Amino acid sequence: MKILSQIKNSIRSKEFYFFLLISIVNVIPAISYKFHPTLDGPSHLYNTNIINHLLFDHKGQLSDFFVFNKIPVPNWTGHFLLSLLTLFLPAFLAEKVFLVLFLIGLSFSFRALIKSLSPNNVLLSYLIFPFTYSFLFYFGFYSFIIGVVFIFITLTYWLRNQDNYSIKHITVLGLLLIITYFSHLFVFLVLLMVIGLQTFTKAIINLFNSKAFIKEILGMSKSLMKLLFVSIIPLILLYYYLHAYPMTGEKHYLKPSDMTEFMTRIKPITGYTFNDERHATLALFKLFFVLFLVAVLIRIVSIKTPLYLTRKKKILSAIKQSFELSDFILFAAMIMLILFYTMPDFQGDAGFFSARICYLFYLLLISWIAVQKFPKWICFITIFISLFYSYRLNDIRKAKLVELNKFAIQINNSSKLIKPNSVVLPVDYSNYFNMLHYSNYLGIDKPIVVLENYECNENWFPLSWNEIKHPHSPKGITSGEQIVSYWFLDNPNSIKVDYIFLLENAYNLNDSSLLAFKSKISKNYSIIDSSSNFFLLYQLNRDTLTKIL
Secondary structure (H helix, E strand, C coil), X not given: CHHHHHHHHHHHHXXXXXXXXXXXXXXXXXXXXXXXXCCCHHHHXXXXXXXXXXXXXXXXXXXXXXXXXXXXXXXXXXXXXXXXXXXXXXXXHHHHHHHHHHHHHHHHHHHHHHHHHCHHHHHHHHHHHHHCCCHHHHCCCHHHHHHHHHHHHHHHHHHHHCCCCCHHHHHHHHHHHHHHHHHCHHHHHHHHHHHHHHHHHHHHHHHHCCCCHHHHHHHHHXXXXXXXXXXXXXXXXXXXXXXXXXCCCCEECCCHHHHHHHHHCCHHHCCCCHHHHXXXXXXXXXXXXXXXXXXXXHHHHCCCCCCCCCHHHHHHHHHHHHCCCCHHHHHHHHHHHHHHHHCCCEECCEECHHHHHXXXXXXXXXXXXXXXXXXXXXXXXXXXXXXXXXXXXXXXXXXXXXXXXXXXXXXXXXXXXXXXXXXXXXXXXXXXXHHXXXXXXXXXXXXCEECCCHHHHCCCCCEEECCCCCCCCCCCCCCHHHHHHHHHHCCCCCCCCCEEEEEXXXXXXXXXXXXXXXXXXXXXXXXXXXXXXXXXEEEECHHHHHHHC
16 A cells, blocks of 8 residues: 555656646747737836836836826736836846746646645646636736636635634735735636635535534635625725726627637637637637536436435435535636626726636636546546647747737837937827737836826726826827827827837838828928838937927
8 A cells, every 4th residue: 555655646746747847838938039929018017117117216207197096906916016026127027027927826826726626636737728828818918817816826725724714814815815806806706706606515515414504504604704804805995996987888799609709719718810729729629518528427427326215315315416515616617607698898998808707717617627537548638638739829829929029129129219208109000909009118128208008098007197297198099190189289288299109011101191190290300210110210300309498
């Protein structure tokens, strides 16, 4: 017996190092380029630079344009971590460290949850790797994806200490819930829902196997009261936030065909090349679907009822054997599925609900699958398929990332020509959706006011426009032509713009509106950077500056 135990421990130890190796290999795409381009990533880097300057450089130009949001908004965690990292690292390295922390954190927090629920099922923790680089990752929803990591961390901590009522435990659990709230509001609510379902499921299963009805109800009530107590601070903050910024605006729903594609093609784990990734994501969908069916079949086959029982007792016995404590995760996944088909994709300026909900549905589904009892050969096949398609997806995205990284580097290099504390007006005629906020790469390394700052236009980010010093801020204005009209050409309250950053593309160089704009600004601005074929950097002429002053 001792020899068998030693062999098992040796295998488990080697398996852990293999998981660690795969986790390290998995971060390579995130650190292979100077920038790992995402849609909102440049804006998050820029705003973390602003945060540090507001905290430590009160006399700078940035404080004239930006202030901290007065409301403790639930989108601080990503910005806080990046701000902390950029205190001693260049912005591009700080982002790399941040992404590595997320990728490693997601992998190991998922594995920790699986070990807490079913210690012998760690082999299926490899199911997480296709979900590390997701749609939400490539869109730069940093606080949301960090919040997902804290779902796994907090849920694992709850499972291991559910019956612990010590001050230390209460304090740690409360801090985890507060961090989750400050990561993302919806993620926080999902976490509370999952913990509540776990508590309820545990009580129901115990009631099946115990006649102490009152004792089990009191135990469940005690756990729920503890959860409410440790959640009181984030719940108050949630009420305060929703009272200050109620969700309003027109609702937009996905078409039924789009919803089906979201599910069957697992769109939340795609990157910038959805069409190229369809084959891989469909294969993963089939894998998860088959695993789900096999798990249900194994559960049904394992139900055994003694022949001597009455029909009523046989049914009751079958029901008892049909459910396990880990099924609370499946119940949570079903709730997410219902929300996916009932909630809007957008409401007002808030959006991508469908992608977030679908992503959380699949994370909960694979969590449930990973703790079911499968033969070892199924586990090894699952590991191989998961890792193969995880690699395949990253390989497909490589060409697009190389291209976007080149653009990001060119823009960032152009910032060397911009003097600190200058005001830069980005004007976008390119229609490159992927580079919607790439102008923010100009301001990630030095104090520069970039007037395209979508975060300050919204209510759920740490920074806002300083409307006291600049009451005519461009709040709600993001398109190129609107910004030009508001800030520079027609607005009598416009400010001095030191530089104009013009994005264009090879297909609209002869566009009449673009040519008219270039002609208009050429009277007061001169081109100082034309090294790229997709943007131009203009600087205000000295004689024009003299007239303004």
